[in-house]
Every structure is written in structure tokens, then in C-alpha cells.
Amino acid sequence: MTNSIREIEGMEVIFVIGSNTKETHPVIANRMLKAIRKGTRLIVADPRRVPLVRFSEIFLQLKPGADAALLNGMAHVILKEGLCNDEFINERTEGFDEWKKSIETFTPHNASKITGIPEEEIIKAARLYGGSRKAGIFYTMGVTQHTHGTDNVNAIANLALLTGNIGREHTGISPLRGQNNVQGACDAGCLPNVYPGYQRVDIPMVKKKFEDIWGVPLSDKEGLKSTEMTLAADKGSLKALYVMGENPVMTDPNIGHTIEVLKKLDFLLVQDIFFTETAALADVVLPAACFAEKTGTFINTERKVQLVRKAVEPPGDAKEDTWIIAELSGRLGYPMKYSSAEEIFEELSSLWPALSGISYSRIRTHGIHWPCPTKDHPGTEYLFKAGFPRGKVSFTTVRYLPPAEAAGLDYPFVLTTGRNLFQYHSGSMTRRIASIEKHAGEPYVEINTEDAKKAGIKDGEKIKVASRRGQIEIKARVTDRISNGILFIPMHYREAAANVITTDALDPHGKTPEFKVCAVKIGKIKVSGE
Amino acid sequence: MVKLNIDGRMIEVAEGTTILNASRMLNIEIPTLCNHPKLTPFGGCRLCLVEVKGVPRPLTSCTTPVSEGMEVTTSTPALEDLRKTVLELILSDHPNDCMICEKAGDCTLQELAYFYGISPYNPPLLKGDKGGFLGERRIYEKRDGNPFIERNMEKCILCGRCVKVCDEIQGVGAIDFAYRGFKSKICPPFERDLDCEFCGQCVAVCPTGALTGKMWQLRGRQKDIKEVDTTCAYCGTGCNITLHVRKNEVVRVTAKEDKWNEGWLCVKGRFGYTFINSPDRLKKPLIRIAPKHIADFGFRISDLNSEVRNQQSAIFKEVSWDEALDYISAKLKEIKEKHGPDSIAGLSSARCTTEENYLFQKFMRAAVGTNNVDHCARL
Structure with a gap:
């Protein structure tokens, strides 16, 4: 994080993208709630209606892997409506003009087509974030675990540079780290x-x-x-x-x-x-x-x-x-x-x-x-106060590239994976905690109500989920928390491990696997003797 | 700023400050049960009553904002008598089973009863003790099946802290007041079992033994507990936690209000500590005795933990540290000699300490001689 958790209180706008903060970083979410109670406004972008959405003013329910298109689309609106921070751009950035050209095609119309978010919502979000000079962006693996995760992060950085929402208190780019250390x-x-x-x-x-x-x-x-x-x-x-x-x-x-x-x-x-x-x-x-x-x-x-x-x-x-x-x-x-x-x-x-x-x-x-260079230094809550270490920092042109695997005829659903509130990562710790196992000990796949209805799947029914790499059997959790055509499986459960299915396609720069998008199909399990 | 006089002492505080908070600034202790510094004032318990010059009746100091020139008295025989009566009324509807209560020793109600010298409702036990009130008690069935939070509503004094923390801090609103008067109680909708985020914020703010952790039961209260301040080992938020240790066992986790996370935790941070004492913990170095292809049969993703344990003893044998370390170093030396240092790689851990990570990469780089070292930042 370029800024600190304390500074969340004092932000005018919080933009959360690809982070289920309320479940994966609950105490940071507490701080966001505290800010919201005092008037901070919240934008959430996620393929799922995650619990934090309840507290948001704008919810952008984008298709998995469309992050760059949304971010560029917002940048387009901010530019067009003159909400950018010219002084900051002139003094502290470079490569603006070239980057500006690359944004031209990302009209709200085009961004809407790629992301599945209504045009006016993209415009509203852009105005809210772009109109504030005390706005912070928060993201986690929903942004990075893609074959173009590095591009997504660059697109986030571009937004912060465009509005000058970095290098000051109550601003910044905040990837929330998923593990203690x-x-x-x-x-x-x-x-x-x-x-x-x-x-x-x-x-x-x-x-x-x-x-x-x-x-x-x-x-x-x-x-x-x-x-x-x-x-x-x-x-x-x-x-x-x-x-x-x-x-x-x-x-x-x-x-x-x-x-x-x-x-x-x-x-x-x-x-x-x-x-x-x-x-x-x-x-x-x-x-x-x-x-x-x-x-x-x-x-x-x-x-x-x-x-x-x-x-x-x-x-x-x-x-x-x-x-x-x-x-x-x-x-x-x-x-x-x-x-x-x-x-x-x-x-x-x-x-x-x-x-x-x-x-x-x-x-x-x-x-x-850190940085805390001397014994009497108080430490540094936010970075780049005195400028960027390399002088001016560059805008990076980000093109929208689709995920490595798209849903098609054979594999019509997109699977996205993540954590839930109760279990933790591979489960080696939490799955050995009796109370957590009692409450959240069973693997499940989230499936949209309409999709479930079409496939004749009932809530709680065990179904097959398969990709080109493997297949698991898992209970369906029918919910409107997730959009049509998308499934979600938490990664914690060895008996129906999401990573049996996920793709090993990597981001070319960060070498991060694309856990957030792979094509899958579902099927009912035939019970013998029926 | 507003100037006022509390117990004969002058103080200047910001407009909107309550009498209670202004008094606290002067280190004047006013007893309360329902007030909590991180929550909005409620004025429910009536213990914080104070007298204000010119006002005919006592006022709740937690809900009354200061005003210019106000003269406040926080303790008079009449006020103390009122407070004592309020406490006696609360205790008349309380199990008074401090003997076996998880909260004993860390209970605000118990402390106040102690300082006000109130013995349980009746009969008068001491000479000169007029005895407390006697009347009907609310009797509730304990039937909440959730695995985290023990709700003993007979001990609830209806201070509302849990309701407020659930709404104001956690944004969940899983519980609220139900019914009226003597029948008032705090419960989830339709008195169903609690089904929430189980952050345990309500447990942390409960001033009595009404809300406690299920896994704390009979593990130790305050006596012989050693408190160790440390950092939570789950996500990257880094909440400050306090481990309560008794006889080399972590029996409870709490968080302190003066730390950056303000005393708030999540379900894993507060209740997810029992893995420390899991019987599954590795206790001895293990060396493989069966050839690797056996793992083909023994290991299936769907195996349950107990099966893995069985498999563990079939495929591995327990050895001493010396035997294990000698075996590893011989293996690594052999591979390094034959294939070069870059044929060896190390995966360090975002779960371990910074110091361990530093040593790990130093080991890979200086002792093995390769930069093949990474960890799971991407996963």
C-alpha cells in the first residue's frame, strides 16, 4: 500500500476493485465502514455482489477479466470531462500525451460492451473518483490473478496519476496483501x-x-x-x-x-x-x-x-x-x-x-x-510525499486483452476462485479448527439462480464442475450474489479443490496464474439406482 | 471550546463532548455499563447519573453534552444510592453464578458489585446489610447452535453494546432488542440461532458473561493467565492480538482497544487459534520409507485428514533431527555437485517471520548458491 490503513478515515472516495474486503480483510473493511459512516463514498467493482457492496454508492458488476476495460473507460470519462489533475500530470508524470491517445477508443460505450456494466454507471464512477482529490484505490487478487494482471495494475496506476490521487495523505494505491507477511x-x-x-x-x-x-x-x-x-x-x-x-x-x-x-x-x-x-x-x-x-x-x-x-x-x-x-x-x-x-x-x-x-x-x-531510515525517524505512513524516486513517473499504455480462456460451446461458464470469510487459503490451519469446520466445512460452488434453474440444479445439490484440466464434484449454492454465466468456488477445500480445474496460464510479467478466469462446464450427477 | 466545572475542577473541552468524556479527561471515574468509547452513547444503564447545578433531576452523563459554565457533581450520597439501587436491580435478575462464570475476574458488573458492596439479592448476609431485591428472574434456554459465540442471555443486562457494535462497527446488524419491558431480550431475528460473520466484536464489548467464546469454556479465566501481545498470523492486515496462555496453551485471543485495530478482529483472528494445539501438528522429522509411486495410491485430493495421517505413518518414519538434517544435507550436496546449484530451488513463506525469510534466502543464495528463491506472493 502506498498509504496506510489509518488514512482510510479521511478519504472522500474509496474505490475497491477485485477485492472482497469484508471477507478477506475484515478489519480493513471495518475501517472503511467507519469512514463511510462519516460520509466517505464507496465504489465497488467485482463480478460478485460481495458483502461490501451493501455499503457502496456505485456497484460495478463487471465480467471476470474485464478490469482493464473498466479502468480505461473511467480514465476516458475523467479525461473527457476535464476532471484530471493537470498540475500533477505536468509536474510529476511523463508519457501522458501518448497514453491519452491509447485511451480514446475506451468510450463508455465500448467499455460497457466489454465489461457488461451499463455506460452510465461507468460514467458515474468516473465522476465520483475523478472528482475527488482524496480518493484511494484498493485491490487484491481479483485484479492481479489474470494473464494480464500487470496491465490491470498499470491501469489502476494510470487512474491515480491522472487524478493526482497519490503522494498525499488519504489517497493512494492500496493492494491489500493476502498473507500476514x-x-x-x-x-x-x-x-x-x-x-x-x-x-x-x-x-x-x-x-x-x-x-x-x-x-x-x-x-x-x-x-x-x-x-x-x-x-x-x-x-x-x-x-x-x-x-x-x-x-x-x-x-x-x-x-x-x-x-x-x-x-x-x-x-x-x-x-x-x-x-x-x-x-x-x-x-x-x-x-x-x-x-x-x-x-x-x-x-x-x-x-x-x-x-x-x-x-x-x-x-x-x-x-x-x-x-x-x-x-x-x-x-x-x-x-x-x-x-x-x-x-x-x-x-x-x-x-x-x-x-x-x-x-x-x-x-x-x-x-x-518503513521507510524509516534513522533511529529518530517516525516511519512513513504514505509514500512519494517528496516525489517519485525516479523523478517523473510514466503513464503506461494498457490495452484490453481478453483472458486466456473464454467461455464457449463446450465450456460455457466462467469460473472464478477466491477465499471465503471463515477458511484461510490452502486450509492447512483453518480446516483443523473444529468450530470453523462445523460452520464452513463444506465446499460449494456459487451459481446464479437463473443458470441453476435452466440446468435444473437445486440449492444444495451436488453437481459436477469440469474444465479442460480436471473435474470435481461439489455442492451448488444457488445465489444472486453472482451474475449469469459465472461460477465461484472458494479455494480452501481439498475434497473439491478449485485448483483441480483452474488454468496454469500465466501473466507474462508477474508470472501470476489466472485463477480468476477459466472456462468450465457443469453437469448433474446421476445417482445410481434412480 | 466550552468551559465547565466538574467536581470543583475547571476544564475546557470541545463542543459536543459529553459530561462523561469530559470527566474522563480529568481522570474522574464515573461508573457505566452501557457506554463504550468506540460506540455511540445509549444512556441505557443509568449508572452514569450526575448532578448538574440548576437541573432538578440527575442526568445521564454519557448522553448529555457539556455547556458553557456547567457545574457538574459526579458523586453525592444520593447519586451513589441511586447507582447502588440500579446495580441491585440488575443483580436481582442475574444468575449470580460468578463461581462458574467464564467472565469472572474480567466482568464489569462483578467489579461494580464489588465496589458497591452488593451481595447477591438476599437474604441479608452481613450485619447491617438490608439485602437486595427479590423477584422473578428471566430464565432462558441456552440453545444457540453456532460454534463460536456462547450466548447466555440470563446474564444479559440489556446494555445494548453488542447491538451497537454489530451495527456501527461491523455493519451486520445480526441482533437487536426484541420484546418490551421485563421480557426485553437481545436476539437474532425470530430468535433463531446466530448466523453472522462471527467477528466476536459483541463478545469483546460485552460487560458481563452473557457473551463469551465457545472454545474458551473451562480453559481458564484470569488466574494463572499470561497475556502475550503479538500480531495475527492470518491475512495481511496485521491486527494486533493478545494471546491468553495458560499452562503452555493458548486458551483465548483478544485485542486491545489502544492498538491500531481498536480492539476489532475477524472470526479467524479471534476464534481461529485452536490449530496451535491441534493433535495433527507435526512433532518429529519424517523421512520417506516407501518409494514415491506409492503416493500415487495413497494420496488422493479427496482424502480426509485422518486418512492422510494414516498414510503419513505408512510412507514416512520418524527420525531424530540429526538423522534428518544429515540426510538432507547429503542429498542437497549430491544434487548440487551433479547438477549445479541452479538445479535446487527454495519456496519460502509469506506465513513465516521476516527473519525466517531473510535466513531462508540467505541460505539459498550463500549456502546453496542460487537465486532460485521465491514465495507465494502471486497465489
């Missing part, structure tokens, strides 16, 4: 192209810096992204995989393929708190400590570094991940000696100026937002 994992350098603090591995000076500090020669070759690892394992060039606290069998697209590929590996090491679906394929499984059993930091979606404190001892012989990694490293001839998590944090913060002002003692009661 995605931000921290990225910041700490668990990315194939950068060292901690987003310092590129292929810049010799940077590499030298890390070689000096770590005391070993390092590789300047950019590594594989997670989705590319699957491809490399399939080809046979990847032989061993060390998985710490992830469950790719459940979370990667096209499960059948994932399992096949993981089995091809010579060696699979899984370190987790539970015997996950992925652990079942491992050569060695190591028992790890969970968040309540260790000390460290999580960095949340707003870049705030917060403490995690040990409350209980891990069960049996389970160990903290840092202990396991250090033991392994020593055995591979690279000893790591740390007496505490704090010492590790100090090493990390010394390598990246954005963290150098943060220490455990400073975040004992309240976290601090």
Missing part, C-alpha cells in the same frame, strides 16, 4: 531477482556488497519464480525443492499437473506445521514452530513492521524455522550463528536503509511503517 517475505529478499530490500542480483555493485557482507561468492543469474520452478521441474532441470511453510499442491493452479511435477523431483523437502498435501509428496518433512511459538516480525500490507512474540513452546520436537535453516546451512559448509531473531533483524535492517531506523525496542507497543 507477504510484504516481509518480499522485503527480506525471497524473490528470485533481488536481494533483501529489492536490491537487484544482476547489478555487480549490489552483488559485491552482499558478497562482502555474507562472505561468499554469489550468483548474478536471476532465479526462477515459483511458477517457473514448476515448469523447470517438469522439464527436469530442477532437481530439488525446499518448501518452507507453503502448500503448492493446493495453491498452485492445475493440481493434477502440480502433483505430477513434484513427483518428478529427485528431492523434495517440506518444512511445515502440518502434514500438508505437499508434505505427502516429500522425501523429508520437518516439523516447524507456528507463529505463537516464536519471536520475530511480520510486515503488514501497509509496510508496518510489527512484533510477533513467543507465547508457548512448540509441540514435540518441532523447531523454529531459523534454527532449522541455520542447522542445514552449517551442514552445507556455511555456518550461521545468531543468538536471537532480533540479531537477524538487525542484520537485515543494516542492509536496507528503509528498515535501518527500526529496532525491536522501537516497535514494542506499536509498529512502524
